[in-house]
Amino acid sequence: MDNIYYPREATIKDIKEETPTIKTYALKLNKKLTFKAGQFMQLTVPGVGEAPFTPSSSPGDVKEMEITIMKTGRVTDVLHEKVKVGDSLALRGPFGKGYPMDKFEGKEVLVVGGGVGLAPLRSLIYALFDKIEKFKKIHICYGTKSPVDQCFKDEYKKWESKKKVSVNLTIDKPHPDWKGNVGLVTCLLEKNYLQKNGVDVANSYAVSCGPEIMLKFVTFKLLDVGFKPEQIYLSMNRRMSCGVGKCARCNIGPYYLCKDGPDMCYADIKDYPNVFG
Numbered sequence: 001m002d003n004i005y006y007p008r009e010a011t012i013k014d015i016k017e018e019t020p021t022i023k024t025y026a027l028k029l030n031k032k033l034t035f036k037a038g039q040f041m042q043l044t045v046p047g048v049g050e051a052p053f054t055p056s057s058s059p060g061d062v063k064e065m066e067i068t069i070m071k072t073g074r075v076t077d078v079l080h081e082k083v084k085v086g087d088s089l090a091l092r093g094p095f096g097k098g099y100p101m102d103k104f105e106g107k108e109v110l111v112v113g114g115g116v117g118l119a120p121l122r123s124l125i126y127a128l129f130d131k132i133e134k135f136k137k138i139h140i141c142y143g144t145k146s147p148v149d150q151c152f153k154d155e156y157k158k159w160e161s162k163k164k165v166s167v168n169l170t171i172d173k174p175h176p177d178w179k180g181n182v183g184l185v186t187c188l189l190e191k192n193y194l195q196k197n198g199v200d201v202a203n204s205y206a207v208s209c210g211p212e213i214m215l216k217f218v219t220f221k222l223l224d225v226g227f228k229p230e231q232i233y234l235s236m237n238r239r240m241s242c243g244v245g246k247c248a249r250c251n252i253g254p255y256y257l258c259k260d261g262p263d264m265c266y267a268d269i270k271d272y273p274n275v276f277g
């Protein structure tokens with residue numbers, strides 16, 4: 001294994017604006033890297049700092065990778081405002097376990113994203129598409145504040161055109177350019193909505209990524225409509241530093257989210273006090 005502290009060089013090949021506060025960075029790596037959907041990288045902006053991000057692109061053996069980043073503070077402000085195509089960044093990783101793809105085989109997978117939370121899930125979506133014959137159905141549910149805040153807008157039609165895949169979108173409040181669902185993402189998880197989409201709850205896994213408050217209410221709604229804690233996986237993308245279970249910034253009970261997660265089965269963490277922050 002490579003030295004986990006030794007960063008590899010990544011050159012920015014392209015920058016795409018997804019929303020006014022979210023950009024996707026296409027990175028060319030100086031050396032091949034293998035990662036699984038859900039594993040994360042530590043990205044360094046030289047002279048500024050390091051922050052964890054989960055790639056939004058297809059997993060596998062890659063020499064290129066996309067990372068979709070929301071502008072929210074010190075490192076991400078510089079990424080959004082100063083960094084340009086051709087600049088060099090540094091990457092460490094991958095860290096974490098990634099999604100339990102084997103468990104999902106033979107099941108329906110309900111993917112529930114909020115805001116920039118669709119970024120890590122996009123990597124999972126591509127991984128599911130790669131072996132689509134192994135999964136019963138893939139239901140993608142995505143909520144944002146408004147249509148302006150939707151990431152990967154130009155991909156939904158392509159996703160939906162695949163057999164066995166449904167894409168369900170909602171925005172928080174009515175908007176003049178929007179004719180679809182209005183309400184928080186949990187409205188897409190109501191019993192009647194799931195029935196309409198043909199979701200077989202007993203035969204499904206749900207995977208969710210988004211703000212902590214969203215994860216909390218998505219979890220409660222999933223339990224309410226019949227999911228068992230064992231069927232729910234949450235991407236716990238909270239503050240991390242070392243990435244390898246040493247610094248204890250990210251633990252929940254005995255689990256280090258960086259090492260044992262960041263995608264955690266709700267059954268494993270539900271009894272600890274700080275699950276939702």
Ligand SMILES: Cc1cc2nc3c(=O)[nH]c(=O)nc-3n(C[C@H](O)[C@H](O)[C@H](O)COP(=O)(O)OP(=O)(O)OC[C@H]3O[C@@H](n4cnc5c(N)ncnc54)[C@H](O)[C@@H]3O)c2cc1C
Pocket residue numbers: 040049051052053054055068069070071072073074075076077116119120236237238239240262
């Ligand atoms: C495993 C993992 C995967 C992730 N994947 C993604 C991804 O794909 N895309 C993405 O956009 N983000 C992702 N994140 C979140 C991302 O890591 C953070 O947004 C990033 O670290 C912010 O860094 P920053 O230096 O720009 O912000 P910071 O300067 O660290 O600030 C971030 C936020 O925290 C607040 N803050 C700063 N200091 C404090 C403090 N002392 N107390 C309380 N609040 C404070 C700031 O006001 C701001 O709102 C992921 C996080 C993890 C752990």
